[in-house]
Amino acid sequence: xxxxxxxxxxxxxxxxxxxxxxxxxxxxxxxxxxxxxxxxxxxxxxxxxxxxxxxxxxxxxxxxxxxxxxxxxxxxxxxxxxxxxxxxxxxxxxxxxxxxxxxxxxxxxxxxxxxxxxxxxxxxxxxxxxxxxxxxxxxxxxxxxxxxxxxxxxxxxxxxxxxxxxxxxxxxxxxxxxxxxxxxxxxxxxxxxxx
Numbered sequence: 001x002x003x004x005x006x007x008x009x010x011x012x013x014x015x016x017x018x019x020x021x022x023x024x025x026x027x028x029x030x031x032x033x034x035x036x037x038x039x040x041x042x043x044x045x046x047x048x049x050x051x052x053x054x055x056x057x058x059x060x061x062x063x064x065x066x067x068x069x070x071x072x073x074x075x076x077x078x079x080x081x082x083x084x085x086x087x088x089x090x091x092x093x094x095x096x097x098x099x100x101x102x103x104x105x106x107x108x109x110x111x112x113x114x115x116x117x118x119x120x121x122x123x124x125x126x127x128x129x130x131x132x133x134x135x136x137x138x139x140x141x142x143x144x145x146x147x148x149x150x151x152x153x154x155x156x157x158x159x160x161x162x163x164x165x166x167x168x169x170x171x172x173x174x175x176x177x178x179x180x181x182x183x184x185x186x187x188x189x190x191x192x193x194x195x
Contacts, residue, residue: 133195
C-alpha cells in the first residue's frame with residue numbers, strides 16, 4: 001500500500017513538473033521579433049550578446065522575472081532592432097551600470113565568435129580560442145583585480161591607447177576591433193594575452 005501511494009505521489013509530482021516545463025516553450029513572439037529556442041548552456045546574457053542586445057532588455061521584453069532562470073526549449077523573443085543599448089555591469093570604479101551604444105562602431109552583427117572572425121580574418125580561429133580562454137566570449141566579463149574588461153579582457157591602460165577608447169570596453173564589436181588593433185600593433189603577436 002505504501003509503495004502504491006509513493007508511486008502515485010511520484011507520478012503526480014513529475015507529471016506536474018513536466019506540465020510546468022512545457023509551459024515555458026509555448027511563447028509566441030510578436031511580429032518582427034526573432035524567436036530563439038534556449039539550448040543547454042545558454043544564459044540570457046549569452047543569447048543577448050549573440051543578437052546585439054543585453055540581458056535586461058530580453059528579460060523585460062519576455063516578462064522573465066528572474067533572468068537567471070531560463071529553461072532548455074523555452075522560446076525567447078528577440079526584439080527587432082535589438083542592437084540598441086548595452087548596459088555594462090557596475091565595476092569597482094563605478095557604482096551603477098552605464099549604458100553604451102552597442103551598434104557603434106560599424107557593428108556587423110552575429111555571434112561574438114562570428115564578429116571575431118569578421119575582424120581577425122585568417123587569424124580568427126586563434127583569436128576565438130584566446131577570447132574564449134580570456135572571457136568565455138562574454139562581452140560583460142570583468143576581472144575585478146586587474147580591471148581587464150570585455151571579450152578580450154583588455155586592460156584599462158591598453159584600452160585607452162586604442163582608437164576605440166571612446167567606446168565601452170564592454171561593447172563586443174569595439175572590444176574585438178581594439179584587440180585586433182593591439183594584435184597588429186604588436187606585430188601580429190598575442191603577447192598582450194596570457195591565454
